[in-house]
Amino acid sequence: MSAANNANHAVGQLVSRLLLRLVDLLQSHWKVIVVGIPFFWLLLFFLAPFIIVIKISLAESLIASPPYSPLYERAEDGVLSIRVIFENYSYLWEDDLYLNSYINSVKIASVSTVFCLLIGYPMAYGIARSNPTTKNILLMLVILPFWTSFLLRVYAWMGLLADQGTINSLLIWLGVIDEPIRMLYSELAVYIGIVYSYLPFMILPLYANMEKLDVTLDEVAADLGAKPTIAFLTVTLPLTLPGIIAGSLLVFIPATGEFVIPDLLGGGNVLMIGRILSDEFNANSDWPLASAVAIVLLIVLVLPMVLYQRIQARERGNL
Amino acid sequence: MKQRRSTFVLSMLCFGLAFLYIPMILLIIYSFNYSKLVPVWGGFSTRWYTVLFESEEMWAALGLSLRIALVNATFAMILGTLAGIALVRFGRFRGRTLFTGLITAPLVMPEVITGLSLLLLFIALSHAFGWPQRGFTTITIAHITFSMAYVAVIIQSRLSGMGTDLEDAAQDLGARPLRVMFDITLPLLAPGMVAGWLLAFTLSIDDLIIASFVSGPGSNTLPMLIYSRVKVGLRPDINALATIMIVMVSIGVLLACWLMIRQKHLLESDANTK
Amino acid sequence: MSQQTNYSYRPWLDGDAEPFIKIRNVTKKFGEFTAVDNIDLDIYKGELFSLLGGSGCGKTTLLRMLAGFEPPSSGTIYIDGVDMTDVPPYARPINMMFQSYALFPHMTVEQNVAYGLKRDKIPKDEITRRVDEILSMVELSDFIKRKPHQLSGGQRQRVALARALVKRPKVLLLDEPLGALDKRLREQTQFELINIQDQLGVTFVVVTHDQEEAMTLSTRMAMMDAGKFQQIGTPTEVYEYPESRLVANFIGSANMFEGRVSQSGPDHVVVTSKELGVEFNTEHTNSIIEGTKVWIAVRPEKITLSKTPLDVTTNQLKGVVVDIGYHGKTSTYRIRISNDQIIEVSVPSQKRPKGDRQSIDWDEEIYMNWDQSNAVVLMK
Numbered sequence: 014m015s016a017a018n019n020a021n022h023a024v025g026q027l028v029s030r031l032l033l034r035l036v037d038l039l040q041s042h043w044k045v046i047v048v049g050i051p052f053f054w055l056l057l058f059f060l061a062p063f064i065i066v067i068k069i070s071l072a073e074s075l076i077a078s079p080p081y082s083p084l085y086e087r088a089e090d091g092v093l094s095i096r097v098i099f100e101n102y103s104y105l106w107e108d109d110l111y112l113n114s115y116i117n118s119v120k121i122a123s124v125s126t127v128f129c130l131l132i133g134y135p136m137a138y139g140i141a142r143s144n145p146t147t148k149n150i151l152l153m154l155v156i157l158p159f160w161t162s163f164l165l166r167v168y169a170w171m172g173l174l175a176d177q178g179t180i181n182s183l184l185i186w187l188g189v190i191d192e193p194i195r196m197l198y199s200e201l202a203v204y205i206g207i208v209y210s211y212l213p214f215m216i217l218p219l220y221a222n223m224e225k226l227d228v229t230l231d232e233v234a235a236d237l238g239a240k241p242t243i244a245f246l247t248v249t250l251p252l253t254l255p256g257i258i259a260g261s262l263l264v265f266i267p268a269t270g271e272f273v274i275p276d277l278l279g280g281g282n283v284l285m286i287g288r289i290l291s292d293e294f295n296a297n298s299d300w301p302l303a304s305a306v307a308i309v310l311l312i313v314l315v316l317p318m319v320l321y322q323r324i325q326a327r328e329r330g331n332l
Numbered sequence: 333m334k335q336r337r338s339t340f341v342l343s344m345l346c347f348g349l350a351f352l353y354i355p356m357i358l359l360i361i362y363s364f365n366y367s368k369l370v371p372v373w374g375g376f377s378t379r380w381y382t383v384l385f386e387s388e389e390m391w392a393a394l395g396l397s398l399r400i401a402l403v404n405a406t407f408a409m410i411l412g413t414l415a416g417i418a419l420v421r422f423g424r425f426r427g428r429t430l431f432t433g434l435i436t437a438p439l440v441m442p443e444v445i446t447g448l449s450l451l452l453l454f455i456a457l458s459h460a461f462g463w464p465q466r467g468f469t470t471i472t473i474a475h476i477t478f479s480m481a482y483v484a485v486i487i488q489s490r491l492s493g494m495g496t497d498l499e500d501a502a503q504d505l506g507a508r509p510l511r512v513m514f515d516i517t518l519p520l521l522a523p524g525m526v527a528g529w530l531l532a533f534t535l536s537i538d539d540l541i542i543a544s545f546v547s548g549p550g551s552n553t554l555p556m557l558i559y560s561r562v563k564v565g566l567r568p569d570i571n572a573l574a575t576i577m578i579v580m581v582s583i584g585v586l587l588a589c590w591l592m593i594r595q596k597h598l599l600e601s602d603a604n605t606k
Numbered sequence: 607m608s609q610q611t612n613y614s615y616r617p618w619l620d621g622d623a624e625p626f627i628k629i630r631n632v633t634k635k636f637g638e639f640t641a642v643d644n645i646d647l648d649i650y651k652g653e654l655f656s657l658l659g660g661s662g663c664g665k666t667t668l669l670r671m672l673a674g675f676e677p678p679s680s681g682t683i684y685i686d687g688v689d690m691t692d693v694p695p696y697a698r699p700i701n702m703m704f705q706s707y708a709l710f711p712h713m714t715v716e717q718n719v720a721y722g723l724k725r726d727k728i729p730k731d732e733i734t735r736r737v738d739e740i741l742s743m744v745e746l747s748d749f750i751k752r753k754p755h756q757l758s759g760g761q762r763q764r765v766a767l768a769r770a771l772v773k774r775p776k777v778l779l780l781d782e783p784l785g786a787l788d789k790r791l792r793e794q795t796q797f798e799l800i801n802i803q804d805q806l807g808v809t810f811v812v813v814t815h816d817q818e819e820a821m822t823l824s825t826r827m828a829m830m831d832a833g834k835f836q837q838i839g840t841p842t843e844v845y846e847y848p849e850s851r852l853v854a855n856f857i858g859s860a861n862m863f864e865g866r867v868s869q870s871g872p873d874h875v876v877v878t879s880k881e882l883g884v885e886f887n888t889e890h891t892n893s894i895i896e897g898t899k900v901w902i903a904v905r906p907e908k909i910t911l912s913k914t915p916l917d918v919t920t921n922q923l924k925g926v927v928v929d930i931g932y933h934g935k936t937s938t939y940r941i942r943i944s945n946d947q948i949i950e951v952s953v954p955s956q957k958r959p960k961g962d963r964q965s966i967d968w969d970e971e972i973y974m975n976w977d978q979s980n981a982v983v984l985m986k
Contacts, residue, residue, distance in 0.1 A: 043510040044422060048431065051415040051480065055434040058477045062449030065456055132351070135344035142341075151345070153589050158352045160581045162538045164555050165574040168562050169355035172362065175566065179358055212352065263440065270442020272541055277562065287444045294448060304452070307445045314442070322436045500675055501708035503695045505773070506725030515721075519712050 063311075070304035071097045081301050101305035111289065111306065115313060118286040121200070122268040125207040126261050129215040132208070133260065134253075137219035142228070152220070159213035167206055167277055174202050174278070198280030206274040211267075215260040222256025255324055262321040266314055286310055356578055363571035380568040387569070389557060397554040400468060401536040404475040408532035409525055411476065412483025417517065419484070420491040421499075438481035447545030450474045454546060466548030474546045475536045482535065483528035490524035491517075523595050530588060534581075617650040618826065624687070626651040626809055627672070627777065632681030634667050634833075641667040643833035644681070654803055654810040656820035659830035660856070665813045668830070669779050672811065673702045686776055696725070701775040705782040707766040709754040715741070715765050716750045722773045740772040743802065760791050767799075771806065780812045784819055796822050817857045821845065829853050850986045851901055860903040861949050862984075867898045875983050876920070877902055881945050887920035888981045901984040906952035908980040911939065911966060915973045922975040925949060927968055941972060949974060 039046060072081040073096075084095060105111040140151045158166065173179045174196040181193035196202055226249070234244035272287035279285070286306065294303035363381070367374030384390060415435050418425075438446065454470045457463065464470050498520070502512045518525075540555040547553065552560075561567055617623040625648035634642040642664045649655045657665040670676045671683065674695035683691045690698055701722070710718050716737060723733045741747050744764040754762055763783070770778055783799065784792045800823060803810050814820050820827045821841040828838040829852075837844055837853045848854035851862060863886060869876035875890040877900055886902045894900065916922060925941035928948065939951045951974060959965060966972060 040508060040510050043513075044418075044425075047414050047513075048418040048422065048425065051411045051418070051435070051484075052427070052431055054411055054477070054480070055431070058450065058453070058473060059434055059438065062446075062453040065452045066445075066449045069452060132344065132348050135341045136348040139341040139345040149589065149593065151349075153585060154349055155352070156589075157582060157585050158356065160534050160585055161356065161578055162555070162558075162574070164538065164540055164558055164562075165359070165570075165577060166355065168558070168570060168574065169359045171562065172358065172566055172571075173355055178566075209351070209355070212348070266440040267442050270444050272444050273559075277559075287442060290444050290448065300452070303448060307448050310442065311445060314440075318437065318440055321440055322433060325436060326432065495706070497704050497706050497708040498710060500673075500695070501702070501704055502710070502721070503675075504673060504700075504702045505722030505769070506696045507721075508694075508696055511725075516710060 066304045066307055069301055070101055070308050071099065072301045073098045073100070074299045074301045080298050098301070101301050102309070104302065105305055105309055110284075111286075111309075114284045114286045114289045115309070117284045118269045118271075119313065121203060121207065121283075121285065122265050122271075125204055125211065125268055126215075126265045128204070128208045129212055129264050130257065130261060133212055133215035133219060134257070137216045137223055137256075140216075140220055141223035141226070155213055155216050155220075159217070163210055164273060166210060167274055170202070170206055170209060171197065171277060174205070197278065198282055200279065200283050202278040203275050203283045203285070206278040207264075207268050207271060210274065211264040214263045218259040218263060219253065219256040222253055222259070226252055255327070259321065259324050262317050262324075266317050266321065269314060270310055356574075359571050360575045360578065363568060363575040365568060365571075368568055380572040383569045384572045389552070390554075390573070393552045393554040393557040396468065396551060397537050400472050400475060400553065401533045403472050404479055404536040405529045405533040407472075407476045408479035408483050409529040412480040412528055412532070413487050413518075413521065413525055415480060415484040416487025416491060417513070417521075420488050421496070421517075435481055435484050438478040439485065441478075443539075443541035444545075446478060447474070447542040450477070450542065451545045466546060467551040470546040470548070471543050471551070471553065474542050475532075475539060478542070479532035479535050482531050483525075486524050486528045486531065487521060490521060494520060523592065527588065527592075530584065617653075618648065623650060625649060626653075626686055627811070628682075628684035629668075629672075630682045630684070632668075632671065632678045632683065634664075634671060634676060635679045640833050642671070642678075645833070645835055647828065647835070647838070649809065649811060651809055652807055653825045654800065654812065654823055656812045656814055656824040656827040657830060658814055658817055658820045658827050658856070660815060663830040664833040665830045666781060669702075669781055669811065669813045672777070673700055673779055674698050699776040700779060701770040701773055701777075702779040703766050703770045703781065703783055705785060707754075707762045709762055709765055709769075711754050714751050714753055715746065715757070718754070718765055719769045719772050722769065726773070736772055740768045743805075744768045744798075759786060760795070763787065763795070767802070771802070771808065774806070775808065777809045777811060780810060782814055783812060784814070784816070792819070799823065821857070829856060831856075845905075847982060848903065848984065851903070851984055854903045854982070854984065858905060859950060860905055861909070863902040863904075865900065865902065867894045867896050867900055870894050870896060874978060875900075877983065882923070882943065884923060885920045886981065887978045888983050889979045890983045894983070894985075898985075902981050903984055904976055904981045906938065906950040907936075907954075909949070909951045909974045909976050911951055911953060912973050912975070913966070913970070916975050918975060921978060921981070922973060923949065924971065924973055927966060927970045927972055930966075930968060939966065939972075941974065 068084055069081050072084065074080060075082055082096060082098070084097070136155070140148055140155070143151060171178070175181070176193040176195070176197065178197065180196065181190075184190045185193065230248055230252075231244060234248045235241070239247065270287045270290075271285060272291055275283045275285040275288050290303050290306045290310070293299045293306060364376050364378065365373055366377035366379065415431075419428075419432065419435070422428075450470070450473075454464060454466060458465070464473070498516050499512050502516045503509070507515060538555060539553075540559055543553045544556055544559075547556065558570055558573065562570055627647070627649040629645060629647040631644055631646065632642060633640065633644050645668070657668060659665045667676060671678050674690070674693060674697075678691060681691070682689055685699065710721070713721070719737045719740060720733050723736060728736075737750075738747065741750060744767060746761060746764050746768065749757060749761060749765075754765070757765065763786070767783075780799075784795055787795060796819065799810075810823075812820070812823060821844075824841055826838065826840050827844055829836045829844065831852055837849045839847070844853060845857050848857065848860070851860075854860040854862070863877075863879055863882070865877040865879035865886060867875055868878040868885070870893045872893070873889060873891065875888055875894055877886045877888065878884075879886070888902055915924070923943050925943040927939055928942050929940035931938040931940075935955060937953050937955060939953065941949045941951060943949055957965075
């Protein structure tokens with residue numbers, strides 16, 4: 014064997030030994046790796062961004078790149094000074110625009126959630142109680158819009174609600190009205206848009222909950238003398254409460270921060286905090302203010318978010 | 333008595349489904365309308381499809397969106413599966429509460445907040461390290477971050493339905509935990525992983541807000557393109573695009589449902605006959 | 607059957623024999639709940655040992671600790687002389703047959719059975735040989751390419767058994783092996799299990815809640831309750847010489863009479879029941895302090911019925927027949943005695959009755975008696 018071959022052989026041995034060590038390391042610490050990889054990703058790309066948003070919300074808007082003041086500065090003599098500005102938050106509190114936007118967003122989101130519930134609950138109930146073949150078909154029918162582009166479905170309503178849109182044209186053609194009714198670019202349009210887009214998000218958790226319910230409970234209640242309405246109120250409704258809460262939160266929380274629907278269907282008329290945030294950031298280049306808006310929105314939503322997590326954890330524990 | 337309740341439920345179902353589908357059906361109908369004005373029916377025509385297919389902008393946006401969606405779906409599937417397995421099978425571990433919070437939050441977080449925060453992160457990183465460049469990379473990273481949360485939900489749901497017996501049996505026969513994961517857990521999770529992949533893919537193709545925030549000059553995703561066009565008013569070529577997407581999604585959903593029903597039968601006959 | 611009928615095989619009586627499995631001071635707690643409470647157990651090589659008890663008694667937890675799926679909260683487990691308390695399941699010379707069978711649904715029968723051998727890095731042709739061997743032993747050679755969902759319940763069970771045995775483990779753990787089978791299949795499988803164990807000489811540890819099953823299969827059995835052992839012994843010992851009311855009632859059924867010791871001799875004990883106004887004379891080797899409260903247990907099949915009283919002063923009761931259950935091979939008579947207690951008596955159908963009528967009828971006054979060697983004195 015030549016010297017070159019010997020060297021190659023030795024390198025090969027070294028590499029394979031290192032690989033074996035690596036595999037062994039993986040084997041014994043595999044759990045750390047399984048958790049570690051997603052954990053690390055989320056810490057870097059989900060948690061860290063929030064910390065940055067908080068930091069910037071405590072800065073001052075500047076004409077610079079980036080357009081905000083730094084958190085700390087090193088003076089000539091090396092002294093570190095930290096500059097924290099709360100003006101952004103006090104500004105939000107003082108200016109009516111922001112307060113109204115938050116309140117309006119919560120209002121619109123809440124009302125929409127209620128309507129989603131009113132429509133979605135009977136639908137989920139009907140699907141859960143149907144026979145297996147019908148159930149699959151109905152589920153598919155509900156899931157299909159969920160998978161279709163959100164944006165395009167909102168666009169569809171633009172076509173329906175516009176002054177020269179389908180509904181107005183139909184009503185005029187039927188002779189019910191002479192002039193087109195103003196529907197687009199109004200709060201009504203936003204309500205319709207949100208209920209329409211988020212309805213599947215209400216139906217699916219409700220369905221998941223109802224499907225697990227024992228159907229014979231209704232019969233038991235009837236057997237014990239309860240009229241259907243009473244049976245529903247005392248037996249079915251309480252048991253579906255986790256589903257109701259989960260579905261409601263799944264609609265309410267993202268709807269509060271909605272941007273597309275108030276933008277396309279509400280025009281400039283409907284104040285929602287999502288649009289305000291985007292305007293401050295893009296139009297005004299006021300990053301600190303936009304960040305403050307985001308943080309306050311987060312604070313408004315933190316309780317519902319934690320509630321949602323708790324419910325999900327409990328449901329999973331019950332499986 | 334039962335009849336009365338059934339009629340109410342039935343009528344709500346019909347109303348609800350009509351409510352969900354009529355707008356989409358109208359979209360499709362009007363995509364074939366010769367006239368540009370929505371209510372005026374100018375005769376059946378496919379001219380808007382031609383307009384659509386001739387748009388270079390549209391193809392570029394589609395291409396970008398598809399590339400992002402493919403990369404996103406694959407990584408989100410992997411990360412979400414790892415997260416799901418960890419949450420269901422690992423019991424208590426340090427940082428579990430934080431981890432659970434981080435993996436659930438993207439599901440409900442308003443997109444404007446996620447978009448803004450990620451953009452600020454990317455700018456900070458860009459300043460410090462010169463990477464990443466805003467565009468394909470940043471959009472993909474952003475999408476992976478929220479898609480993996482959805483995949484994790486699916487995986488957790490499937491995994492908790494599968495008892496630990498099979499994995500215990502594999503260990504009992506001499507397989508070490510990592511091997512058990514590859515031999516038993518992952519193959520049985522496969523349908524869930526596929527569902528997760530498809531969901532992540534769809535979420536990515538559909539995302540507007542986050543992509544708007546984190547994209548760079550010249551990188552227009554399909555939703556961004558659609559948005560800029562419809563902001564000014566109704567456009568029949570968008571109707572054409574909508575029709576195509578609805579048809580494709582329908583085929584996809586039908587296929588997925590059929591596959592899932594078949595898989596269910598396979599596993600059910602396993603568990604039942606004893 | 608040979609282990610059981612081979613009366614010379616009693617390693618637990620041999621002071622020099624080293625137990626194959628040694629469990630010492632093992633406790634398992636789940637939070638506040640103690641599933642297994644400081645137990646000791648010796649199991650010898652070649653035994654078919656049953657862990658018997660109701661649900662929640664801790665038997666499955668103990669089995670899982672033997673398999674390595676649960677680490678004990680405290681205590682040690684030795685297998686073949688080696689401390690295996692902290693050894694993970696994949697490194698133990700133990701294999702388990704799960705109650706749910708746990709066959710891998712995405713693998714064929716062949717792949718399922720070969721799985722364990724592949725993990726041991728055994729050469730391919732050796733694997734094929736051993737798989738074929740074990741599958742022919744359980745009579746499933748024709749099903750080698752099938753997937754689990756294509757098999758019947760009984761067939762799946764045999765695959766699970768084959769998969770666990772093909773690695774020639776030192777110990778085989780079986781978790782409720784016959785629970786899911788119907789009666790006929792169960793009886794058949796019981797004998798098959800015993801035969802296989804004989805052939806391979808593997809030590810079996812079986813968990814079951816079915817006392818009949820435990821008695822048929824085992825060389826020895828341990829009855830568990832609330833995490834502790836109530837009694838350990840051969841089926842005969844546990845059945846005929848229970849050490850507590852709990853054991854007497856769990857294994858088969860027993861008629862209990864409460865009373866106080868009025869006389870204690872070297873080989874017998876006389877117990878008086880004030881309530882019933884009778885005396886029980888029972889064989890017993892230890893002496894018991896007079897006045898102690900004890901129970902007399904008599905099994906239903908040990909009691910003789912007669913229409914007229916026998917000329918005895920002890921172990922006789924008078925009662926009225928309130929119910930008769932006809933089981934073909936036997937009949938069960940339920941008889942009410944003076945304190946309203948119902949006594950169960952099991953009578954074999956040794957003589958064919960004339961026509962439809964039994965010799966003893968409802969509402970008849972009847973006398974029950976038994977020999978002093980056929981009852982047991984229980985202190986707890």
